């Protein structure tokens with residue numbers, strides 16, 4: 444009789460241990476929002492998925508001619524995403540008419556979505572704006588924008604893709 448009880452206890456303990464082992468693991472912390480560029484491609488890869496102008500602006504830090512881009516005088520409601528990786532960068536809510544000939548925003552959509560870098564090219568001291576997900580050059584930010592930030596994100600149309608606000612389209 445005692446043997447049976449011991450056997451029963453032993454088996455119960457065994458089954459309990461197994462059930463503990465099979466417990467689902469807790470979800471790992473989301474690591475998709477790290478600072479380093481999540482999207483990395485070679486120039487050849489970028490060239491194959493971007494137009495020559497998009498490649499020139501985003502990977503070679505080019506600037507489109509003023510009043511030439513498709514979004515400088517574009518006022519639909521929606522989001523502006525990175526043309527290279529699709530990350531949301533700006534929204535129509537902070538877009539304003541600066542008269543510069545380039546799409547201008549007084550703020551970014553999500554602070555972490557852009558990276559700022561000192562740029563002393565062309566003998567000027569400017570602050571370059573890059574996509575923090577893929578490192579695409581977007582444009583520059585100046586301190587002559589409207590309230591509430593006083594900033595002017597001067598961004599190339601060629602670095603952006605517009606995504607209409609679906610809630611407004613209905």
Ligand SMILES: [Zn+2]
Nearest residue numbers: 525528574577
């Ligand atoms: Zn990007």
